[in-house]
Amino acid sequence: MxxxxxxxxxxxxxxxxxxxxxxxxxxxxxxxxxxxxxxxxxxxxxxxxxxxxxxxxxxxxxxxxxxxxxxxxxxxxxxxxxxxxxxxxxxxxxxxxxxxxxxxxxxxxxxxxxxxxxxxxxxxxxxxxxxxxxxxxxxxxxxxxxxxxxxxxxxxxxxxxxxxxxxxxxxxxxxxxxxxxxxxxxxxxxxxxxxxxYPVNEVFKSYQDTILLVHKGQKSVSSTVGHNLMHGHPFSEKRFEQAHDNLKRLRSIFAEGNLDEFIEVVESEALTLHAMMMTSIPYFILMKPNTLNIIEKIWEFRRASKKHLCFTLDAGANVHLLYPNNEKKEVKKFIKEELVAYCENGQYICDQIGFGAKKM
Incomplete structure (x- = not known):
């Protein structure tokens, strides 16, 4: 159209x-x-x-x-x-x-x-x-x-x-x-x-997303301003190529349910997004110290448990924890024991994959 x-x-x-x-x-x-x-x-x-x-x-x-x-x-x-x-x-x-x-x-x-x-x-x-x-x-x-x-x-x-x-x-x-x-x-x-x-493996159709509320205040830089800073950014063209290649790579990942490769793409994308913010002119940082603390804890947990928990970030400090539904029990325990301490007022939101808007 x-x-x-x-x-x-x-x-x-x-x-x-x-x-x-x-x-x-x-x-x-x-x-x-x-x-x-x-x-x-x-x-x-x-x-x-x-x-x-x-x-x-x-x-x-x-x-x-x-x-x-x-x-x-x-x-x-x-x-x-x-x-x-x-x-x-x-x-x-x-x-x-x-x-x-x-x-x-x-x-x-x-x-x-x-x-x-x-x-x-x-x-x-x-x-x-x-x-x-x-x-x-x-x-x-x-x-x-x-x-x-x-x-x-x-x-x-x-x-x-x-x-x-x-x-x-x-x-x-x-x-x-x-x-x-x-x-x-x-x-x-x-x-x-x-x-x-394209085909999507069943594992992705019930994926969980727990959002750790590291910072609930107004962002220091709006997304609109951040988007505009990509004009003339020294790394913008390579970034656009990377996104194109990652989308191409995800086609087989979604079809096969390859969680290890899914984690690699998703976490790389999240960190690249914030790298673009930190290398624009003017540069800015939306992550908070506890954002980084949570990321380190996730990596430690994944190495020790062999579970498929990963993180992604939007244009802000909060951390989205993505994980398959069949690992929910172990991940929820990890969140309560290890990650809640890094959330503002101990707050987080338990969410999952949805199926779009609805009339009320």
């Missing part, structure tokens, strides 16, 4: 008012995307696990205005509080998608949203948030046309979500989602995420 395919020809009718609600999951990238071009196009392709418990729940109440407004009309409640500081980001999102959702200035929208996890702490809150909002808008559009193919519905929702936050396009469907053009991945595109199109 191309961008113009997402521009509606016309609407059969416009509803006067209504309410829609969706929940969308966060996701954790295995091969990271870091750096983007104009219009939220990724500099390299990526693949992610969709999560289950870490999600955003968003409801939108819409009321038709007497006449089309010159500006977007909406209010935003985040976790029970009116957040005017969030409005510029939503306005930017609406500006980007107005061409594809032309009814935006015909309605007032009351947006009420909340997360099941800490905001702005290295868990992809912008991904799940923009995914949930995009699905709500698509649900409204679906009510204005005579019929809409379900596949088109989710593709366009992913397309819209990408324009709000790149990784949000991977939070629509599950459980394994690929985004970005890649010559060796059938159906891949820069415009939206797709369900991973």
């Amino acid at each position: 191309i961008e113009n395919d997402f521009i509606p020809a016309s609407y059969k009718f416009e509803k006067e008012e209504g309410r829609v609600q969706w929940k969308a999951p966060s996701n954790i990238a295995l091969v990271k995307y870091w750096g983007k071009k104009q219009n939220q196009i990724p500099a390299n392709a990526s693949v992610s696990f969709t999560l289950d418990n870490c999600r955003t729940i968003t409801s939108v109440v819409y009321t038709k205005l007497d006449k089309e407004n010159k500006e977007f009309s909406f209010d935003l409640i985040f976790e029970g509080k009116n957040r005017k500081d969030f409005k510029p980001k939503i306005e930017t999102f609406f500006e980007r998608i107005e061409r594809y959702i032309p009814f935006l200035k015909n309605y007032h929208f009351s947006i009420n949203t909340s997360n099941t996890f800490p905001h702005s702490s290295g868990i992809a809150s912008s991904a799940s948030g923009m995914a949930a909002l995009s699905l709500c808008l698509m649900d409204i559009e679906r009510q204005m046309v005579s019929e809409m193919d379900p596949d088109f519905f989710f593709k366009k929702a992913s397309f819209l979500a990408r324009l709000g936050s790149g990784s949000a396009c991977r939070s629509i469907k599950g459980n394994l989602v690929q985004w970005g053009e890649h010559n060796d991945i059938m159906g891949s595109t820069n415009l939206y995420g797709i369900p991973y199109p």
Whole structure:
């Protein structure tokens, strides 16, 4: 599909008012995307696990205005509080998608949203948030046309979500989602995420993700700023090649269930992501001392136990522990005995692979 395919020809009718609600999951990238071009196009392709418990729940109440407004009309409640500081980001999102959702200035929208996890702490809150909002808008559009193919519905929702936050396009469907053009991945595109199109061993379909909350505060550098620092980065081209090669390598790893090679790719990707941050100009570090302490403990545990626990990181200090479901008992014991001490207030989130967004 191309961008113009997402521009509606016309609407059969416009509803006067209504309410829609969706929940969308966060996701954790295995091969990271870091750096983007104009219009939220990724500099390299990526693949992610969709999560289950870490999600955003968003409801939108819409009321038709007497006449089309010159500006977007909406209010935003985040976790029970009116957040005017969030409005510029939503306005930017609406500006980007107005061409594809032309009814935006015909309605007032009351947006009420909340997360099941800490905001702005290295868990992809912008991904799940923009995914949930995009699905709500698509649900409204679906009510204005005579019929809409379900596949088109989710593709366009992913397309819209990408324009709000790149990784949000991977939070629509599950459980394994690929985004970005890649010559060796059938159906891949820069415009939206797709369900991973190749065989995946059963071991990966029940994978566990325990998120250790090392730091729950605001990040010192936003992901948007970090992505932009890849322009002119001395190692960017090699990094993009590495991501391309790792995606190619994962095809056989996913098919065969090769956990040792999976660990090697995933941990390398996580450390490379942060290496790009530490070698950009200006440079910055989002990991905390306890992030490194946890990584060392994971390596010690894996050597001693021969279990397949590994880590990955998003753009933050928190550590995602990935491990197969059949090793959950031993890993949970290790977390409680060894790793909780490195978490802020001893807090962590137990999650697992999920299967995409759902209407509520």
